[in-house]
Amino acid sequence: MKRATVLGTGSCLPKRKLxxxxxxxxxxxxxxxxxxxxxxxxxxxxxxxxxxxxxxxxAARRALRNAEVKARDLDLVLVATMTPHMIMPSCACFVQAEIGAGNAFAYDLNAACSGYLYGLDLADKYIGSRPGMKILLIGSETLSARVNWQDRNTCILFGDGAGACVLSGGSRGHGVLDAHLGSDGRLWNLLYMNSPKSCNPALEQSSDDCCSIQMSGRDVFKHAVRAMENSVQELLRRNTLTMDDVALMIPHQANVRILHKLMERLGVAAEKVYINVDKYGNTSAASIPIALDEVHRQGRIKGGDLLLFCSFGGGFTWGSMLMHW
Ligand SMILES: CC(C)(COP(=O)(O)OP(=O)(O)OC[C@H]1O[C@@H](n2cnc3c(N)ncnc32)[C@H](O)[C@@H]1OP(=O)(O)O)[C@@H](O)C(=O)NCCC(=O)NCCS
Known part of the structure; x- marks a missing residue:
């Protein structure tokens, strides 16, 4: 069976640095x-x-250029986001129109910070049943619009950006190897963001904070480390691999202390882990594809390298994935 393989990557960061x-x-x-x-x-x-x-x-145009694929040859535009500028139509439909991907169907998916990994897994399933399919997968967020800039517990953490890749069925030994995904909706209230007008203001008390990100930082920290560690261990175990087989780990960029704890528990050396959270903060679903685009353009990965992705986010949602470049 053909697996989803990256043909090209791209990213886009807003100009303003805070x-x-x-x-x-x-x-x-x-x-x-x-x-x-x-x-x-x-x-x-x-x-x-x-x-x-x-x-x-x-980000999509850059990924298409890098992949040498025309927008009109795309079959699917998939956007992982929890901050679309409109609820309907989807962000993906706006992107489809913007880039001229007239032959593609388009929709969004929301798995918070794990959205990109969930999307990669989904793209892999599409390609498994139709290997010639060309899929544009984007993780894109404008979290700054949904942060309470008076809440120091959260406003320091988040940033905006987008990352994209073009995927299709690759040759043997390349592409997605396996993914392990998980969710636990019972813990939703440790990290959440209400929809604007998710409630009837006549019945519910409204406040300025109503639609911005709410978080129990310490709880999220503990769950993030544990969930990503367990997911990665399980994924490696069932593929009879160890961290020694992994060329580069590209985790969701939430917090360097979460990453250091995770690296310590997995016994992985710092040079095997890509970290750019210092430059962009937590860009949620965009963080992995932005990081992937950077390592790709820096020439840090070569054909056949085994990459490990892992993520954690609101929901809770989490996951890990192994992919041969
Ligand atoms: C948010 C986080 C950085 C806070 O660090 P922490 O060590 O847990 O700190 P605490 O929340 O216990 O707060 C410690 C103190 O610092 C204060 N504080 C919180 N934010 C602060 C800020 N931006 N600047 C200065 N002080 C701050 C708190 O008010 C508290 O003060 P107190 O002891 O007087 O009550 C940390 O919990 C974290 O990274 N959590 C995970 C968040 C995350 O990644 N979320 C997204 C996942 S996808």
């Missing part, structure tokens, strides 16, 4: 606190002309 020093002027915090607790130094914030679908479309 540093920890900028945040010092907005909430009671310090560069020192943010850097030591999270590893984040700057994040990108979208402005006019950088709406979610426009960042996504720019």
């Amino acid at each position: 540093t920890n020093f900028d945040l010092e002027k907005m909430v009671e915090t310090s560069d020192e606190w943010i850097t030591t607790r999270t590893g984040i130094r700057t994040r990108r914030i979208s402005g006019p002309g950088e709406e979610n679908y426009l960042l996504a479309a720019k």
Whole structure:
């Protein structure tokens, strides 16, 4: 069976950088606190002309160019996002129109920060049944619009951006090898974001905080480390592989301390793990594809390398995936 293989990658970050020093002027915090607790130094914030679908479309055009695939040859445009600029139509439909992918069907999926991995798994299933299919998978977020900029517990963590890849059935020994995905909806209230008007304001009390990200940081931290560790261990075990077989691990970029704990538990050396959370903060579903585009363009991965992705996010959702480049 053919597996989903990456033909090309692209990414797009908004122009505006918001540093920890900028945040010092907005909430009671310090560069020192943010850097030591999270590893984040700057994040990108979208402005006019950088709406979610426009960042996504720019990342998509770059991935198509890199893959040498024409937009009209795409069969599916799939966008992983939890911050579409409209609920309906989907972000994917806007991207389809923007890039001219007239022969594709298009839809969004929301698995919070795990959206991109869930999307890769889905794309792999489509390609398993129709190997010639060309799929554009994008992770794109404008979280800055959904953060309470007076809440120092959350506003320091998140950023905006988009990453994309073009996928199709590859030759033997390339592409997705296996994925392990999990969810636990019982823990939803440890990390969540209400929809605007998800409730009737006449019946429910509304507040300014109503639609912004809410989080129990310490609980999320513990669950994130445990879930990603268990997922990766299970994935390696059932494929009779160890971390020694992995050329590069590309985790969801939430917090450098979560990543260091995870690396310690998995016994993986720092040079085998790609980290860019210092530059972009947590960009949710966009973080893995942005990181993948960076390592690809830096020439850090070569044909046949075994890559390991893992993620954790609201829901809770989590997962890991092995892919031969
Ligand atoms: C959010 C996080 C960085 C907070 O770090 P922490 O060590 O758990 O800190 P706590 O929440 O216990 O807060 C410790 C103190 O720092 C304060 N604090 C919180 N945010 C602060 C900030 N931005 N600047 C300064 N102080 C801050 C708290 O108010 C608290 O003060 P207190 O002791 O007087 O009550 C950490 O819990 C974390 O990274 N969690 C995971 C978040 C995440 O990745 N979410 C997305 C997953 S996809």
